[in-house]
Each structure stands twice: as C-alpha cells, then as structure tokens.
Amino acid sequence: MLPTDFIENLHEMLSPDEVQQLCQALETTPITSIRLNDKIDYLTFDADTDEVPWHEDGYYLSTRPQFTLDPLFHAGCYYVQEASSMFLEEVLRQYVSRDSVVLDLCAAPGGKSTLISQYIGSQGLLVSNEVVRQRVFILSENVQKWGNGNTVVTHNQAADFGMRLPNVFDCILVDAPCSGEGMFRKDEGAIAEWTEDNVDACVERQRKILEDVWDALRPGGIMIYSTCTFNPWENEENANWIAETLGAEVLNVAHPSAWGITPGAPGYHFYPHKTRGEGFYICALRKNFKGVDTTVRPFSDRLPKYKPSAPQPIEGVSVIKKWLKHPDDWAMRQQDRFIVAYPAKYKEFIDLLSKHFICISIGFGLGEIRGKNLVPQHALAMAKDLCTSAFPRAELSLEQALAYLRTEALSLPNLPIGVVLVTYDNVPLGFVKNVGNRCNNLYPKEWRIRKL
Secondary structure, three states: OOOHHHHHHHOOOOOHHHHHHHHHHOOOOOOEEEEEOOOOOOOOOOOOEEEOOOOOOEEEEOOOOOHHHOHHHHOOOEEEOOOHHHHHHHHHHHHOOOOOEEEEOOOOOOHHHHHHHHHHOOOOEEEEEOOOHHHHHHHHHHHHHHOOOOEEEEOOOHHHHHHHOOOOEEEEEEEOOOOOHHHOOOOHHHHHHOOHHHHHHHHHHHHHHHHHHHHHEEEEEEEEEEEOOOOOOOOHHHHHHHHHHHHEEEEOOOOOHHHOOEEOOOOEEEOOOOOOOOOEEEEEEEEOOOOOOOOOOOHHHHOOOOOOOOOOOOOOHHHHHOOEOOHHHEEEEEEOOEEEEEEHHHHHHHHHHHHHOOEEEEOEEEEEEEOOEEEEOHHHHHOOOEOHHHOOEEEOOHHHHHHHHOOOOEOOOOOOOEEEEEEEOOEEEEEEEEOOOOEEEOOOHHHOOOOO
16 A cells, blocks of 8 residues: 555646556556676577667566576676666766766665676776665675676765765766655565655755765766655755755756656656656766866876885786786786786776775685685686686586585586586586585585575
C-alpha cells in the first residue's frame, strides 16, 4: 500500500490521470535489465531481450534468470542495472570527454561506476567512493570484476575531496542517498520507511553532500546530480539550489521524444508508467559559467603539491610483466606482500590519493608473495589486460565452474603442476594451483557462492 502523503504529493507534480497510471505501474512486477561488459559481445540468456534505447549495451530481459547460477555473471561479463540509470551514458557522451578524471561520490554497489569506467576506458580515471563501510567492499568487488583497472575505490567523506582536492575533477557524479520513491515496486522496505520527515531529512543531507564536494570540481567541470525518487524537493529544487547557490549552468541533454523521458524544471524524470524502468531523476550542470576562467588546465597542474614516497622495489617484476598485454601502460606498487597495477598516465595522482585518502582498491591486483612463490591475484584474472597465454588454461563445464565459485577443490587431469587459469565459455573465471592429485582453489573466499 502506497503512503497516502506520497500520493498527495504526486498530485502536485502530475495530472490525476498520470498519478493513477504511475500508482498502477508501481504495483506491477519490476523490470529486469542488464548492461554488457565489453569483455563479451554476445548475450548469454535464453530469455527474450529488447535493447535499452539510451544505452547500446543495455538489454531488457523478459524473465529474471537466477544470476547466481551463471558463471559469466561472477566473471563480470554484465551488470544487473536499472535501465533508467543507464541514461547516465547519454549525459557523459554529450558533456564529458573520455580523457576526464571523474569522481563517483556515492558509488555503491557500483552500477554507475562500472558504466563510467567503461565509458572513459584507458584514457580517463575514475575515483569511485563510498562512505558506508559495509557497502564499500561490494563496490570494490564489482569494480574489480569489471576489469578495466582505471578505477580507484575510496572510503571517504565528501568534504575530504572538497578540502584536499580543490578544482581537480572534470566531472563529479552525486547519485545522492534519497527517499527511494522510485524503488517502491522493487523494495517494500522503501515504502515502509517513507515519510515526509524523511524526505525533508534527505534534502538537507543531499545539500550538505553537494556543498562539501563542490570545491573539488574544476571551473567549467560537469556536476551530474541524480536520485531514485520522484518529488521536486529532492530533485528540481536541489538542482536549482546548485545553480543559484553554488554557481552553475543547467545543461540540456538532447534525446528523442520516443524515449518517453519527462522533462523537469530542470532535469529529467523517468516515470515507470512512461519508460521501461524504475523511477529516476538526473540533471547535468556546468560549474561557474559566468565571469570565471574555465580554461582547462593540464591535469598535473591541478594537483596539490605533495612529497612522494620513495619507490619500493617490486619482487618478480620481470615475471609479472609477462602476465599483461600492455605492461608499459601500468605503474606497479608493492604493498606488503601484494603487488598492484594502476594507470601509469595517472601515477602521480593515484600516489597522492593513496597517501591522503582511504583507498580500498587501486587499479587491480597482480600478485601475492607467498614465501618464495609469486601467486597471481584473482583481480588479474578479471583484468581486461590479462595476457591469457601466460598461463596454462583449463575450460570448465557449468558444474565445474559452479563448484569453483563455491571455492571447492577441483580435480582437473592432464594439467601441468602450478598455477592454471580456469575459464568458462572461454572467459577467465580465476586461478587454481594444480598440486598433482587435486587443484587448490584460489577464488576469493569472501566472494564465494554460499547458496545455490
């Protein structure tokens, strides 16, 4: 049962007929949609699919599969993402260049971060931040499975970026914590928790977040503000507050009328009775558009001065380089017994981040030193720059793949002793270590399938 006050608020935004249509839509079954990783170029589902019109890699599924039973889901070949939120891609295409440095401030569980990561590719860098500690590790897991290596996952407050990195980022996405009205048909808990007082509290929290992070956006940079709610107080009024109080120009995002997107004043609404997806709002703004020099300074010139740490020797670096397709694209660092790779293009900035911010993951893990042995990390198997020919390979059946994802030991005959890359449908799933009569499972225990 939808809250009475919520329905009354809808009448301030929509006609009576549209209020009825929206409420009816919120009583229907949620729509399942996925977004493909460019690790693969084919769909793996038997269900009928339709394309999401505003994202070339987005698809609607006619039925919801049990994703846990698909090894390619665990390999990061696609992300189960709300179709409405994929419109972020259209905003990026129109206003954000691929060589941008982007901050996704409220990033967990990672749908928008993996979208941004794929959009910027090897040219740009993404800082994917989550303030809630319980959520930051699932964010890091999803980023690592996506495999781009162009992302640093952090666990900091908005004010940390505003104070420590002024005028640095080309684009900041604030997908703000909100009252969740757009998720009512997916989450009954959101209905139970909704009150007008909670809406007011969300508005106050959203403005504090925006104000705290604003200084981190460079002049002329793009702020993308979004929520998964309908009401104007968390949406249009906040967007206008950004423009008028913080200083920004609201931007138009061109799109075909056939997509069924409803213009706000400003921004854009996705209503479930008009578009195939859940409720969503998004607005793009350009910082300081009048009387301010918006010349884009070279990125290295925007960084605050800091004293870099002395480089540490890396064990087994000659071996590690053979594990990568393009080893010269990556800087490497050894942290205790772990070795990580991150974009050489942004080494100075990432070194600064690792010194002054809480970094959960940087780029992707390469190897772990265990005694005298160098063992590849699971994140390497997920990385798109993995050189698969550097390891012996074993193709797994579905049954074997699910056993591997449960972290069970496998028996794989006719394999050389040592580390072996295991694949499913020719997509890397991870590593095992063949010790002769069995293969020890190297899949991360914290990621394992617990129930089938």
